[in-house]
Amino acid sequence: MMWDMLAFGPHARDGNWISNLPSVPTLDDVARSAGVSTATVSRCLNSPERVVEHTRKRVMAAVEQLGYTPNFGARVMAAKRTFTIGAIIPTMENAIFARGLQAFQEALHARGYTLLVASSAYQPKIEEEQIRSLVARGADGLLLIGHDRDPAVYEYLRARSIPVLSAWVYLPDCDQPTVGFDNRASMRALAQKVIDFGHRSIAMISGITEGNDRAAARLAGLRDALSDNGLDPGAVPVIETPYEIENGSVAFRTLMQGDTRPSVVMCGNDVLAVGALRGAREIGLSVPDDVSITGFDDIELARIVEPQITTLHVPHREMGRRAAEALIDIVEKRNSGASIELQSSIQLRGSLRDLRV
Amino acid sequence: MMWDMLAFGPHARDGNWISNLPSVPTLDDVARSAGVSTATVSRCLNSPERVVEHTRKRVMAAVEQLGYTPNFGARVMAAKRTFTIGAIIPTMENAIFARGLQAFQEALHARGYTLLVASSAYQPKIEEEQIRSLVARGADGLLLIGHDRDPAVYEYLRARSIPVLSAWVYLPDCDQPTVGFDNRASMRALAQKVIDFGHRSIAMISGITEGNDRAAARLAGLRDALSDNGLDPGAVPVIETPYEIENGSVAFRTLMQGDTRPSVVMCGNDVLAVGALRGAREIGLSVPDDVSITGFDDIELARIVEPQITTLHVPHREMGRRAAEALIDIVEKRNSGASIELQSSIQLRGSLRDLRV
DNA sequence: CTGAAAGCGCTTACAG
DNA sequence: CTGAAAGCGCTTACAG
Incomplete structure (x- = not known):
């Protein structure tokens, strides 16, 4: 697309005094100026190899001289793209x-x-x-x-x-x-690691699963891992909440108020995890000594907070x-x-x- | 723009078996189906008030029945928008x-x-x-x-x-x-506050100022404040670096290696400030006890790190x-x-x- | 209020 | 290799 390379420089400026009225040049103007048909100009622009060098040069000179840019609508309509x-x-x-x-x-x-x-x-x-x-x-x-x-x-x-x-x-x-x-397999792998680390009391702060297959798959992945290890997947406390830091904080505190405190709170993404971390700080719990937290995504935030968040890196x-x-x-x-x-x-x-x- | 409201539902589906070949209906099809001219259909879609209700209804029914959507290119070309x-x-x-x-x-x-x-x-x-x-x-x-x-x-x-x-x-x-x-006045105000707090040895980690008038204005704002207070604006150590956390960290450590350590490092934005904070931690300096840091923008990051970053909030x-x-x-x-x-x-x-x- | 028709500025078979 | 011409699907004066 040669026309894409048209410089702003001299040509654009030259064109100015000639047509201070916005009379943008058309294919026709170029064709006339170069002494060829519009078909040839079009070919020079779209499939230059189909035009012999001699005429192509003349056409491109006219294109530059007039500061021609194809009309978008016309091009779309004719090319259907x-x-x-x-x-x-x-x-x-x-x-x-x-x-x-x-x-x-x-x-x-x-x-x-x-x-x-x-x-x-x-x-x-x-x-x-x-x-x-x-x-x-x-x-x-x-x-x-x-x-x-x-x-x-x-x-x-x-x-x-x-x-x-x-x-x-x-x-x-x-x-x-x-x-x-694979969102599900990813979360399942992380949950397996959590279980390997000796955690048995697991809670989750999930994104809203309705209409969000990624969130739903992550939750399912956690349940998979629980089943894999003979734990009851139905027994996990789960709070679903939109992906906002503040929501993570609120959900975390709610989970911690239950009778049996989880030893780890797995979060649907890092944003919720950062919120959970803040929630822990707010109620005076130390992470990871009192409770562990995991995230998902590996955004910058995950490495900036203290402690850094264990998470799944997604490319x-x-x-x-x-x-x-x-x-x-x-x-x-x-x-x-x-x-x-x-x-x-x-x-x-x-x-x-x-x-x- | 009624056509924008066309539902995905029944009409889209009905259309399917009729034209499994992608023969998208045109204005002409609608016109013929409704027994009017294309001009009238066009008016129904673009300035419905110019068409009498009776015919408009007939036309809109045809539009829905056929699942008509205007062709983008043609519309752009004719309307020039x-x-x-x-x-x-x-x-x-x-x-x-x-x-x-x-x-x-x-x-x-x-x-x-x-x-x-x-x-x-x-x-x-x-x-x-x-x-x-x-x-x-x-x-x-x-x-x-x-x-x-x-x-x-x-x-x-x-x-x-x-x-x-x-x-x-x-x-x-x-x-x-x-x-x-006003980037310049904003930074000037923040720098004034910094000076009011008793800081005299100020350094800056700026974004690249070349080709970035916001970054240049922020640096100029700092110099303004120094001049305002009888301090030498030429004496400020300034490091320009692209807005990346890691760069902030590196720049901060470089600044701290100088003979006269600044009491505060003002950063061109929060990203650099967060990096500076990390840099401080890396060399064992406490913020704000050993050195202060400020940012610019007030992104979420600024409130998530410890300590939270003093910054300029931008809406x-x-x-x-x-x-x-x-x-x-x-x-x-x-x-x-x-x-x-x-x-x-x-x-x-x-x-x-x-x-x- | 509605229609016939020109025109928008390209692209692309189809000829030559 | 190049040109004449149809056609893409709309919008919009201009009439009526």
């Missing part, structure tokens, strides 16, 4: 999505695509509205977080031939492609990048859309006590 | 931009606009490329961070009649509208929201584009010691 990818995430305010989205955008840009963004605030209704909105804006493909939503959404997208990719989850058997990790940036690449491959029909699994890894830190020592 | 606003920020990974952008997007959505996002990584060249890219994608207006950039950029935008708004700065005399706060969410509203007002020619000033406020916390007590 916008080179735009939409992403709908719960919120940009959580570092994991900000980070993933940043990497997603960078990868998109590297391939000549632009990012259209919307947020759902974890509300299915808002998400559906945003999906329609991005589709109406001509998104060539869509990135969504998680996969648990009304089937009508997927039908809507399929009817319009708009590729979707679900990130943050890995569902090999899904008919839609996914790029992510957010890589997930964003690979989601972008996979989605573009599908949009450009270069690939059928197989799911990609990324690995999480346990980060043992000060907030989890090994009761065996 | 995309209802899309572009934003280019340094990075989504800094919480302040993530938060501001989130609010910006929400406000955009409330007004029927969609957000196109790109990031510059604080690189002017990348930013210029992104500006061209978003313009090429038909952005109706642009949000940029700060105002210090090549004048050719503004000429380019003006030649294309694309409104720009600079956020994070407040420049009343600028010919472009700005929505933000990021409000800034994002008001920037969106101001920009749309300009795009829709409802307002001339006056700048809006927001206020920052000093948050005194544990990391700053009052030497007088």
Whole structure:
């Protein structure tokens, strides 16, 4: 896309006095100025190899001289593509999505695509509205977080031939492609480690599981581990609460007021874990001496607090990048859309006590 | 925009078996189905009050029945508007931009606009490329961070009649509208407080000032306060470094190795301040007993570390929201584009010691 | 209040 | 390798 390289410099400025009235040059102007047809100009811009060098040079000179930039709408309409990818995430305010989205955008840009963004605030209704909105804006493909939503959404997208990719989850058997990790297995592994450390009284502060398959899978993973070890998965105290620091603090204090204090509180993500840590401080409990805490995600916060939080590291940036690449491959029909699994890894830190020592 | 309300439900599904081949219905299909002209259908969708209820109802029924959604490219081309606003920020990974952008997007959505996002990584060249890219994608207006950039950029935008708004700065005399706060006066006020507390030996860890007018203004604000108090603004040790926690830590240790240890290290933002705090811990210095630290922004991090960081609170969410509203007002020619000033406020916390007590 | 028709600025078979 | 021309699906004066 040569036209993408047009400098701001001299040309843009030259154009100015010639057309102070916003008469942006069109393909036609370029064609006339170069003495060729509009078809040839179009080819120079889109498939230069199909034009002989001699004329191509003349055309490109005219393009620069006039400071020509293709009209977006016309191009979209004729080509039926916008080179735009939409992403709908719960919120940009959580570092994991900000980070993933940043990497997603960078990868998109590297391939000549632009990012259209919307947020759902974890509300299915808002998400559906945003999906329609991005589709109406001509998104060539869509990135969504998680996969648990009304089937009508997927039908809507399929009817319009708009590729979707679900990130943050890995569902090999899904008919839609996914790029992510196994939330359930990850939490199960962490819980196993917690149990290995001698903990038997486990509580959980979970994100809201309704409409959030990642949160639900994490909770299920904890239950898996309990069952694996002959513990009663139904006996775990669980508090579900939106992912906010303050909520983690409140939930933690509530859990500690019960008759049997847990020896460890596992949290649905690091934000809740940091809140739990604060809650512990507020009621004078020492972590990990009095109670252990674990998180999920491994955001910066997890290593900044004292003690640092034992958590699951999730490769957010890589997930964003690979989601972008996979989605573009599908949009450009270069690939059928197989799911990609990324690995999480346990980060043992000060907030989890090994009761065996 | 009624068409925006089309449900996913029955209609989308009904359409399916009729056209398993992706033959998306067009305006023409609707017109034929309702027995009116395309002009009338278009009016029903865009200015319903100009169509008599009787026919409007018939048309809307056809719209729903066919599951019609306007073609984006055609609409853009004919209307010469995309209802899309572009934003280019340094990075989504800094919480302040993530938060501001989130609010910006929400406000955009409330007004029927969609957000196109790109990031510059604080690189002017990348930013210029992104500006061209978003313009090429038909952005109706642009949000940029700060105002210090090549004048050719503004000429380019003006030649294309694309409104720009600079956020994070407040420049009343600028010919472009700005929505933000006075970085220089804010830092000056905080530095004055620091001096009032008895500090005389002040050092600063600044962001890179080249090409970043916010960072430069903050440093200038510190110098202002020093001059105000008869101190030598040229004598302040200053280290400029990119906004990363680790850099703050390194810079802090470097500053502490000098002959005359500062009694306070003021940081260009909270990220650097948190890094400085970590640096202090690493070399066994106690904050604020051995040395004080201040930040800028008041992100969550500032209240999570121990001690909490004295900083300047900046209303990021409000800034994002008001920037969106101001920009749309300009795009829709409802307002001339006056700048809006927001206020920052000093948050005194544990990391700053009052030497007088 | 409604319709016929031009026009928006490209892309892309189809010829040559 | 290049051009004439149709067509993409809307919006919007202009008539009536």
